[in-house]
Amino acid sequence: MIEFILNNKVIKTHLNNGMTLLDFVRYKQRLTGTKIGCREGDCGACTVLVGTLKKDRTVAYKSITSCISPLGNAHGKHIVTVEGTNLTQSLTIAQQAMKDNYATQCGFCTPGFVVSLTGFSLSDIEKNQNNALNAISGNICRCTGYKSIEKATTNICQKLNFNKGSMSINWLIENNFIPEYFKDIPNKLLDLKKKALVQKGTTFISGGTDLYVQQADNLIDGKVHLISGSNPLKGITINNETCTIGSNTTVSDLWNHQKLNLYFPNLKQHLKLVSSEQIRNMASFGGNIVNASPIGDMTIFFLALNSEITIIDKKEKERVLPLKEFYKSYKTYDLKGGELIKNIRFKLPAKNSFFNFEKVCKRTHLDIASVNSAIHIIIEDGKIIEAHVSLGGVAAIPKYLHKTSAFLKGKNLNTKLIIEANEVMQKEIAPISDVRGSNDYKRLLARQLFYAHFIELFPDLFTLNNFIQYV
Secondary structure, eight states: OEEEEETTEEEEEOSOTTSBHHHIIIIISOOTTSOOSOSSSOSOTTEEEEEEEOTTSOEEEEEEEGGGSBGGGGTTSEEEOGGGGOOSSSOOHHHHHHHHTTOOSSOSSHHHHHHHHHHHHHSOSOOOHHHHHHHTTTOOOSSSOHHHHHHHHHHHHHHHHTOOSOOOHHHHHHTTSSOGGGGGHHHHHHHSOOOOOOOOOSEEESSOTTHHHHHHHHHHHSOEEEOTTOGGGOOEEEETTEEEEETTOBHHHHHTOHHHHHHSTTHHHHHHTTOOHHHHTTOBHHHHHHHOOTTOHHHHHHHHTTOEEEEEOTTOOEEEEEGGGTEEETTEESOOTTOEEEEEEEEOOOTTEEEEEEEEESSSSSSOEEEEEEEEEEEETTEEEEEEEEEESSSSSOEEOHHHHHHHTTSBOOHHHHHHHHHHHHHHOOOOOBTTBOHHHHHHHHHHHHHHHHHHHOTTTOOHHHHHTTO
16 A cells, blocks of 8 residues: 655555556546646656655655656655645745746646745755756746746745745744645654555666656556665765765765765766756666666766676675676666666776766757767876776767777877877767767767867866867
């Protein structure tokens, strides 16, 4: 049985774990404020909040797209729809800000914006404009001006910043950000039985952000095995300059990790290219790796870090494999029946090492890459001691460039070397023409992203003009 709290109501249901949360909310509970838009986690019209009880008996909320989230993942949680953000006749702060700034027209997208902004109010991040805009990065409006919506976020931030102390649940209730019932949710979550779900499926699903886009119809009625609640597969640890990330860890966990943001100063900038906040809150690293997409952003990211993965079977026997040896051919990889990826492990960048991630797609954010690339390079006295380059969208698998990386190693860093390395790279890749671009276009993008790494990492040494003279 699945048990959770939906707004202020305890839910107990024997419906299939694989049913989408959106369909349950709309068709079984008749809460139609949560809209059906793209069914791909792209538009944000179906946004809801998921509250998880923490050890200190507070509840941490995050936004997700319910159209690609399995119902079983709501087990033991507090799910908040737009109806649950306000149980009174008067408007909440988020609703009033949208109204005052004429930030709505047809209204279809408005519930998603209100839910996301309510989640922002509940979060413990700094209440500034940039973070507010990140919170609604996955909400698309097709008929009104985004400047009006930005003005609404400004109003909300101003009201939140009026209180210089912590944004406690009581303060948020007293100041009309959320309804009063929120203060009783921790005790209600404690009262839930929260027994382990009975799962007989062989299809493992964590966040579901890719599988539900591809196979939703099969998963809704099929037998699935949900693993997003598996704590042994979660978490980020740093020990002896090595980072270990559990396969069930989300992109948002990486985004919010303070130490990793010190090692990777542009981490949030890179991750913002990957997905919206709602998807970052759901998507797991293990899922991204076994999805085996030739353009998987985080796979390309970890390949350039020369990562290795730990694989575990049903008997908890482990084996370790370099990520660059995991992929065999298109959507085929070294994972046997019953095996799961346990974690991803890599050496952290040292003082003399440099990392960069680049991506090109039809729109800047929230889109599938045409070509993406990452590089990790170590320099000593102007010489490349170690180099790892990865490219996506140029082969049947996420591509670690063995020959290009080896060519760079041991040579002095200069423009001529990078031009020659590009020639090696062009022989190593084999892009195909598809909806995201022709063979020639992808080769051009690969070259440009390769050059961009060095322009970004070594601006005093490389400029665009350095490379143009060789073209």
